[in-house]
Amino acid sequence: MNLLFFILSYLIGNFTAAYILGKVLLNKDIRKMGSGNAGATNALRSFGPVIGVTTLLMDLLKGVLALYLADKFGDQYSVYYAAVGVILGHNWPVFFGFKGGKGIATSAGVLIYLDIRIFAIVIAIFIITVAISRYVSLGSVLAAASAPICAYILAFKTKPYTFYVILLLAIIAIYKHRTNIVRLLNKTENKIKFKEK
Template identity: 40%
Template sequence: MTDYWVIIAGYLIGSIPFSYIVGRLWAGVDIRKCGSGNVGMTNVWRNAGPAAGITALVLDLGKGMLAVWLARQYGNDLIVSLSGIAVLVGHSWPVFLGFKGGKLVATGVGVITAISLHVGITAMLTWIMVTGITRYVSVGSITAVVLIPFLMYAFHLEPPFLVLGGFAAVFAVYKHIPNIKRLIAGTEPKVVFKKS
């Protein structure tokens, strides 16, 4: 049972607040005090620029993939699934930022991609398509993550991974409750595509 240390490692990896760090280094801003206050890629993009937002996205995806890779070296499917959950918990409730973090979408897709490339790519394409059509990042994010457990089932992933996918879907929706309220009220900001 000594392999369970990788679950703790997953949480700590998830707790690394890349969006906060990128905002600080790129534009000298505390992303928690800008825009929506969310420590995530969209808020970084809006307040520190597209390049900073993409950098935050890649790093958040990467930490999800790293946690899964590490767990695969030392544990079975259950350990990998628990480590995946741990990195998502760390991203959303990071010890390094007083347990106030992001909405787990980018890191979640990183976790899922490391487990199943087919599911991860399908989720990413869904996010791009839905966000492009609706112009709401939140709608794209919720749709993509809610789709994940169904994709995992369709691709015949093992039961521990189905639990992970269900966890990601439920908690992504929970973390997006403020966005859902703004969507209902008609105050959720849309993605703006600026012409060069």
């Protein structure tokens, strides 16, 4: 049963908003623009704030949706399978040549459903970091690194699997940002700019 929720969530994750919105509204392929990443940050840079923010919200909501369906129709462990499935589907979507996003917005949706307290702390770290540095990648990496720490403190005693899944998702997120980390260290990473395209 849980394998079915994993597969369903993977398919939900395959709904690549940045690609779909870019093709439908502008007839452009996000994977051939900017960083080539099919996520909200590249959508913001390449298509402007309207599509960028819409992508962010849609990516976040699919994380919530995947866990909601697993929670409603599965058992106590189904949400964890769904959490991993939806992130893998977003990051490596089979229907889009395994070229997806980096999973930050979708991970945020997962955190909202798993534990809103962890989400609140992590999103605060992300917002403060980006506001000060203007590096979305730095905010994403620090948020990802802080998530399992928060999960261990707040949830490990009562929901150990929440910690284990969040730790796994954090590792995936940081791995997906490995080239950004190199550019940050080399001081060649691009800062976020808010311009209408």
